[in-house]
Amino acid sequence: MDINEPNALLPTPLGCLEVLSNISNSSLIRFSLILPTYNEGMNIQKVIAVLTELLDGILPEAYELIVVDDDSPDQTWKLAQALLPDYPQLQVMRRVAEKGLSTAVIRGWQVARGEILGVIDADLQHPPEVLLSLWQQMQRGADLAVASRNADGGGVSEWSLIRRFLSRGAQMLGLLILPEVISRLSDPMSGYFMIRRSAIANRRLSPVGYKILIEAVARGRFPWISEVGYVFQERRAGESKVTWKQYVEYIQHLLRLRLFLSARFIQFCLVGFSGVFVDMGFLYLLSDPTTLHLPLTRSKIIAAELAIINNFLWNDFWTFGDISRRQPGKRQRLKRLIKFNLICLAGLTINVVILNLLFNVLGLNRYLANLIAIALVTVWNFWFNLKLSWRVTDVGN
Ligand code: GDD
Ligand code: MN
Numbered sequence: 271m272d273i274n275e276p277n278a279l280l281p282t283p284l285g286c287l288e289v290l291s292n293i294s295n296s297s298l299i300r301f302s303l304i305l306p307t308y309n310e311g312m313n314i315q316k317v318i319a320v321l322t323e324l325l326d327g328i329l330p331e332a333y334e335l336i337v338v339d340d341d342s343p344d345q346t347w348k349l350a351q352a353l354l355p356d357y358p359q360l361q362v363m364r365r366v367a368e369k370g371l372s373t374a375v376i377r378g379w380q381v382a383r384g385e386i387l388g389v390i391d392a393d394l395q396h397p398p399e400v401l402l403s404l405w406q407q408m409q410r411g412a413d414l415a416v417a418s419r420n421a422d423g424g425g426v427s428e429w430s431l432i433r434r435f436l437s438r439g440a441q442m443l444g445l446l447i448l449p450e451v452i453s454r455l456s457d458p459m460s461g462y463f464m465i466r467r468s469a470i471a472n473r474r475l476s477p478v479g480y481k482i483l484i485e486a487v488a489r490g491r492f493p494w495i496s497e498v499g500y501v502f503q504e505r506r507a508g509e510s511k512v513t514w515k516q517y518v519e520y521i522q523h524l525l526r527l528r529l530f531l532s533a534r535f536i537q538f539c540l541v542g543f544s545g546v547f548v549d550m551g552f553l554y555l556l557s558d559p560t561t562l563h564l565p566l567t568r569s570k571i572i573a574a575e576l577a578i579i580n581n582f583l584w585n586d587f588w589t590f591g592d593i594s595r596r597q598p599g600k601r602q603r604l605k606r607l608i609k610f611n612l613i614c615l616a617g618l619t620i621n622v623v624i625l626n627l628l629f630n631v632l633g634l635n636r637y638l639a640n641l642i643a644i645a646l647v648t649v650w651n652f653w654f655n656l657k658l659s660w661r662v663t664d665v666g667n
Contacts, residue, residue, distance in 0.1 A: 277354045279347070280336070280363040283380040287373060291471030293383060301325070301333040301405070301464075302384030305392040306374040311344040312507035313393050315353060320398050321390070322357055328405060337362045337392070338378040340369050371461070371511075372477035372485060379470075388464040389482065395503045396462040403498040404464045412496035413469045416483065418457035423499030440520060444484070447524040450531065451488045454495055458484050462500070465490070478526060479519030480512070488527045537589040538652045541581050549577035574618075575611075582610045590660040597660075609659040616654075617647045 303321065307314065318335060325333045339347035339362070347364040354360055363381065365374065379387045386408050390396050400417050407415035418424050426434070437459065444452040452458050460483050470490040477485035487495075550573075556562050557569035586594045586606060594603070621643045628639035656662050 277351060279351060280361050280381050282363055282365050282367070283377055284367075287376045287380075287475040287477075288473065289376070289379045289387070289467065289471050289475075291468060297383050298385060299332050299334060299383045301329055301386045301388065302379070302382030303333065303335050303388040303390060303401075304375050304378035304382070305335060305337045305390060306371050306378070307337055307339045307342060307346045307350070307392045308371075308511055309342045309344045309346060310339075310392045310508055311342070311346045311349050314346055314349050317392050317394055317398075318350070318353055318357055318360060320394075321401075322359060324398050324401060325359070328402065331359070333359055334383065335360045336378045336382060338374040339364050340374060341366050371480045372482040375482045376475055376477070379467075385467055386464055387467055387470075390462050393505055393508055395505055397500055397503060400462070400498055400500045404462075407496040407498060408464050408466070410496070412494045413466045413492045414487070414490075414494070415464045415496045415498060416455060416457065416460050417462035417500040418455070418460055418497040419500065419502050420456040421497040421499040424457070424501060425499075426502045427504050436517075440517070443521070444524055447528050448484070448488065448531070451484060451527065454487060454492075455483070456497055458487075465492075476526065478523040480516050481520060481523055484523065484527065488531060534589055534656070535652055538585065538655075539648060541584040541589055542648060542651075544584060545577040545581040548580040549573045552576050578611055578614050579607070581614075582607050585610070585655070585660075590656075590662070593660045593662060606659045610655055613654045613658065614651060617651045620650060621647045 303325070305317065305321075310317075314337070318337075321335055325335075335357070337347070337350040337360070339350065341347065341364055347362055350360070350362045354362065361381075363378065365377065368374075368377070375389050378389075386405075388401070388404070390398070390401070396417065404415040404417060419426055429437075441452065441458060444458055459481060461480070463483055465486060469492055470486055473489045475485055475489055552573035553569055554561065556564045556572060557566050562569075586603065594606070597606075624643040624646060625636075625639050628634040628642060629636050632639075634642075
């Protein structure tokens with residue numbers, strides 16, 4: 271179909287779920303709002319009319335509404351397509367090959383031209399006028415503005431006790447598995463928000479299920495997050511698509527993000543483990559009566575230093591390889607090595623102190639005490655090397 275034809279549908283992007291940063295200046299507009307739909311035939315006309323009136327008021331001709339429909343059996347896409355002649359800011363995508371709420375939103379953002387990207391449910395459960403407050407927050411400089419049921423002025427309308435309990439339970443679980451993300455949001459389940467394109471641009475997204483906001487916050491850069499309270503309205507037409515499956519997917523999603531955010535730490539631990547073998551090997555070569563038979567302390571110091579150098583090299587090329595490549599040159603590498611050395615030596619001192627505290631003061635078993643000391647010092651080593659040696663300021667990086 272010709273793309274310039276007035277009633278043409280948007281093409282469906284394929285490939286990885288990544289929003290581009292550099293779209294040509296001539297096509298850039300201020301705001302793109304995605305409406306994911308599945309069987310919203312009874313709501314689509316009303317929601318488009320209400321949103322158009324509202325946005326025409328604040329952003330005349332500088333916004334677009336993008337309906338992303340997953341080939342709904344009720345033909346929501348077709349009903350939306352029929353609205354195209356009357357709503358010049360409206361565009362419609364019909365997805366056939368792919369399904370799911372989160373990916374629908376990302377596919378919409380991928381074709382969007384807005385500098386600011388947003389999402390809203392198409393069933394009118396998200397009060398449209400809240401868009402004005404969200405927009406205001408973005409204009410003040412926020413990187414993300416979230417409509418929240420748990421912020422001032424927010425709430426739910428007629429929810430049963432069990433539904434409230436399930437919703438809070440899901441949030442608690444998120445807090446346990448993914449604290450650094452979930453604790454930044456009073457309503458991490460929200461599907462009503464605006465983000466700056468630059469905050470998620472060129473990051474590969476890989477969500478499971480419904481919770482697109484958690485995905486964005488875990489993988490993007492958001493120094494400034496702002497919230498606006500809203501009351502989640504009852505559905506007046508159509509029905510919710512939430513089943514037990516969404517709960518399973520939610521947990522799957524949390525675990526996937528946990529692994530993603532812990533990847534560096536896991537690499538760092540593996541490198542540390544390799545260092546144990548280097549240390550042991552050289553201790554044997556240097557001090558064993560059948561080999562060089564050097565004094566024990568001297569051998570241990572050399573073996574430990576070699577292990578530190580081994581760990582440094584692996585971390586510099588692998589664990590923090592992406593960052594090292596941005597700080598090239600021998601001088602820079604030497605600087606990182608010296609810092610790494612000092613931090614690890616400080617870690618060794620802390621190791622001895624903790625071991626003594628746990629063993630002598632608290633009376634713990636010495637091997638258990640040593641294990642705890644090693645675990646704590648690994649975290650110390652990781653954190654300070656991350657922040658000082660490789661100078662990562664944004665952990666999501
Ligand atoms: N394209 C597409 N594909 N859209 C979908 C799909 C899908 O598989 N599943 C649901 N949608 C659309 C719906 O048509 C609706 O516009 C929106 O996504 C939300 O779906 P609902 O099924 O109405 O969800 P809900 O009201 O129970 O749950 C909402 O709860 C949160 C409360 O804060 C979620 O949608 C969140 O977005 C919302 O914020
Ligand atoms: Mn809904």
